[in-house]
Amino acid sequence: xxILGIDIGGSGIKGAPVDIETGALxxxxxxxxxxxxxxxxxVAEVVAELARHFGWSGPIGITFPAIVKxxxxxxxxxxxxxxxxxxAASLFQRTTGCPVTVVNxxxxxxxxxxxxxxxxxxxxxxxxxxxxxxxxxxLFVNGHLVPNTxxxxxxxxxxxxxxxxxxRTRQVKDLSWEKWAERVDEYLGRLEYLFSPDLFIIGGxxxxxxxxxxxxxxxxxxxxxxxxLNDAGIVGAAMAAKPADE
Ligand code: BGC
Numbered sequence: 733x734x735i736l737g738i739d740i741g742g743s744g745i746k747g748a749p750v751d752i753e754t755g756a757l758x759x760x761x762x763x764x765x766x767x768x769x770x771x772x773x774x775v776a777e778v779v780a781e782l783a784r785h786f787g788w789s790g791p792i793g794i795t796f797p798a799i800v801k802x803x804x805x806x807x808x809x810x811x812x813x814x815x816x817x818x819x820a821a822s823l824f825q826r827t828t829g830c831p832v833t834v835v836n837x838x839x840x841x842x843x844x845x846x847x848x849x850x851x852x853x854x855x856x857x858x859x860x861x862x863x864x865x866x867x868x869x870x871l872f873v874n875g876h877l878v879p880n881t882x883x884x885x886x887x888x889x890x891x892x893x894x895x896x897x898x899x900r901t902r903q904v905k906d907l908s909w910e911k912w913a914e915r916v917d918e919y920l921g922r923l924e925y926l927f928s929p930d931l932f933i934i935g936g937x938x939x940x941x942x943x944x945x946x947x948x949x950x951x952x953x954x955x956x957x958x959x960x961l962n963d964a965g966i967v968g969a970a971m972a973a974k975p976a977d978e
Pocket of ligand 1: 796799810838
């Protein structure tokens with residue numbers, strides 16, 4: 733089955749039709765800049781433009797970087813606060829004219845990695861973390877997702893964890909890889925204390941530079957790098973939109 737996957741990020745909104753049985757993108761990705769400020773109406777227009785680009789009329793799966801329950805956005809850590817309480821699924825459905833499913837961005841990446849990537853076949857407690865503008869989390873127990881875990885917002889040294897250990901913080905504060913790895917290690921240590929995961933999957937843009945920091949980490953659980961990198965959100969969004977009777 734083919735579903736259009738769209739990944740809404742802080743700087744770009746990108747999409748491609750996905751074969752959800754194989755996880756393959758059917759065409760090249762198409763990307764448009766995220767409108768600034770990223771208010772609901774403006775973002776929905778860009779989503780509609782992507783759907784038009786692909787001449788799409790079937791189901792669409794869309795990621796969003798916040799808590800999403802039954803299509804409604806509940807939080808706005810790194811997006812415009814107008815999103816809080818917005819029924820994003822209905823909004824995108826109106827502008828695209830297609831059936832839409834909306835999921836948290838890290839959950840989407842996790843779904844894709846557990847099916848086609850670094851977490852394939854992994855049982856036990858698996859935690860995928862994306863390090864980017866914020867920190868996203870996706871928690872799996874024997875392959876089942878516990879959605880909207882938001883573990884980027886646990887408190888460390890009196891601060892939101894993602895404010896200390898996101899990749900954006902590394903860049904903005906110009907932290908050395910060693911200094912940043914210390915912060916990430918402290919963060920992972922706290923998560924281990926709380927969840928005792930069997931495996932961490934590290935995703936997000938910074939995972940391309942994994943050799944700079946992963947060797948410096950000291951978790952008990954094994955750490956692997958996400959395999960789908962840039963495509964995980966698109967693929968996972970499409971998978972989340974699979975109609976129930978398919
Ligand atoms: C948001 C999460 C999101 C993560 C990565 C956090 O600030 O609260 O919902 O998954 O950033 O984008």
